[in-house]
Amino acid sequence: MLTDTVCVALSAGGLAIALLTAYRKRYLAATRIAAYALIPVGLAMTGILDWLTDLVFDPGVWLGFAVLGLSWLLFTVSRAVERRRAGAPDGAGELPPAGRAGRRPGLARRGPAANAPGTSRSGRRGSAGRSGSGDDDFSDIEAILKKHGI
Structure with a gap:
């Protein structure tokens, strides 16, 4: 009942300003102000305000939000622990062997250079596996720069 009175007062004030x-x-501004002024009365007449006040002031609703937050926290923690175990060298994670192949200490990680043209897998593993002294890397860069006129 109080929310209805407040909404009617707000609408009356808005219509007076209009x-x-x-x-x-x-007239255009007055029409726009009148449209905004009628919103509180419309919300009060539809019962949406009663639903919102029940939602905001009901402790059970807040308890429900707390339970949802706890659920989200548990999902996040379990996912973090799962990722940490998957990266462990003893294989304590639940990933299949194909998923752990990229995490072996002897293999290099794939980065942005993995898809670069002119590089091979042996070129990314280290200086011992390279066929040259890195001249082919610079020639690729020079070719790109020449292509763009730099």
């Missing part, structure tokens, strides 16, 4: 704006011959 009438003053229309008196100054600013």
Whole structure:
């Protein structure tokens, strides 16, 4: 009942401001102000405000949000622990062997250079596996720069 009274008072004030704006011959602005002024009464008449006040002031709703937050926290912690175990060298994780192949200490990690043209897998593993002294890397860069006119 109190929310309905407040909504009617807000709408009455907004309509008064709209009438003053229309008196100054600013009809478009007055129409827009009247449209905004009618929103609180419309919300009160539909019962949405009662639903919102019940939602905000009901302790059971807040308890429900707390339970949802706890659930999200448990999912996050379990996922973090799962990722940590998957990266462990003793194989304590639940990933299949194909999923752990990229985490072996002897293999290099794939980075942005993995898809670069002109590089091979042996070129990324280290200096011992390279066929040259890295001249082919610089020639690729030079070719790209020449292509763009730099």
